Amino acid sequence: MALLLPAVQSAREAARRIQCANNIKQLALALHTYHDTHEELPYGNPWRGAGPVLEPGSWATLILPHIEQENLFDAFDFTKTLDQPVNEGPVTTLVEGFTCPSDEYSSQGVMGARCSCCGSGSPSRSMALWYTASAGPVQTGPNCRFCSRDQPYCCQGKQYGQDGEGPGMFYRDPETVQFREVTDGLSKTIMLGETLPNQNMHNAAYSVNMSIGVTNVPLNLMMEEHELPRPELSDGENHSINAHERGLGYKSMHPGGVQFAMGDGSVHLIQETLDFQLYNQMGTKAGGEIEGVKEVSGESGGRR
Template identity: 25%
Template sequence: MVKHLRRFRGDGFTLVELLVVVAIIAILIALLLPAVQAARESSRKSDCANNLKNLALAALSFESSRGYFAPAAQDRDGEPPTGVKPALATHNGITFLLPHFDQGNKLQQIDLSWDWDDAARSKNELATKQDLGGILICPSSPVVQIARHATDYCAANRVDPAGPRSLAPLVTTRLVDGKNGLPELDRGWDNVLQFDFLDTVPPLATDRRRTDCSEITDGLSNTSLYMESVAKPFMFGWYQRTADPAPLFYNGEENRSINSRFRWASPETWMTINNYCHGSQIINCNNVSQPYGFHPGGILVSFADGHVEFAREEIDPNAFVAWITMSGGETAP
């Protein structure tokens, strides 16, 4: 008996159907990916804001217990004789805040009578070149900073309205209020976090001012404390590494003997608002001691009442300056 073979049509996809399905999946992924990335950035931004909030609350806790704010940093010119304690040891203000955000054990390892990087008479160099558990690192930064003992958050001690590198052109064009010709060194340009400086080289000069909440006449919610200046020791923006006589990098390799000024405990990790780009933009021009971040379109700023705000790149320069000054008399932005 002859058996007739029956031909059956398979249940699989044809090539055209398969290509259509692949195309649909690709479109769905393309639509979903930005949403996933946005969600991740939102989470990173939230973590960064929480870091800054904790830093601001630590600053307020210090002020409450001591009666004055810790400085942005304390530094000096001149060295004492060998073995003699300096009249003012060099430290970043963040060091003084350590016990106020659960880092008191780190402060106990630091002898505040000696400089932050002293290795001869104390263990300061070892103690200040330690990871603080990421509390000073913004998760949105593309550069891993923990191993470099850096901070993505800095204090801005004042606004510089005059001089060769300053906001003078913005004052001239009235994009920044000149406060009726208020002198450059007037306290009206100061932030609450001061630069505590002592010059022991004749002619002697000092600025040992201590400020408290009562001096913030512009309002606690209108006066900044710490803000983003991220990703150091790497430099972003217009900064030219090759122009430095002691460059931070040699043939792409980091020169860690030079980058110390960017560590969280360094007395040079602070900034003065004295730079702008693109006509009047103060934020995200460069991160060499200037406001700079990696969140799309702006940076996070903490304030003297403990809240944190997102400052967009296009913020009015006068509004941003008003945030920095604590008694400038500006109208709240």
């Protein structure tokens, strides 16, 4: 019987990975439907470096009508911030399509909405998000901690947190992207990727800050135990900057890799051993890399 356990565990993880791939696929297709309707992708989140945050509409909020969650979308009061009582119901409603079943925390769904700006309209508890929209190799801080400034492929555009256009397919309100702007090719550009909310300082699905991730943090780079924000923590406690930046990276509980949806809706398991420069090039929408450089294996089908 003991000899069968590894095979059983492997089969179960394979099933969970398939479900995860289906979840991120549906989110990618929803983004395509949104683009068909509005002729642009949604912004990553409504946070702006200056001025008040009025609407609680991250990209994950805005695609709810396109993932059969129109009633949930209608329940939001977009004239109020997320921490107002009127939005408590929709904010804490479980959306299974936002979760990855390989992560033990996915069963609870709703977690403490830890963030560095919890006083700016973020709730104390929220539906978490296991898939974040890609901002690409945007600067994660004044020092680009996981690469140096003589490596521009992984430290581009505005500093994370500042207004202005980013190098990836998503950034802050009011910046939005049209597919025609993705000149590197939709099939070669990362649109969505997996994250682990318990490893993410900005884990809320609808949070004003942040529902997006970056590619200039190495794949599956986890926080240290002492850096981890506790699931019950909801007071906006700040951890180290290093932990903050690590949390923005893509990571999963799948052995050896992370699942991504490309701009064309195809889903791939990208190995954590992928060349770091190539990974960052896959995060840019118009980086102008040499044709053929931005290639990825593991095709599981484009838009359908």
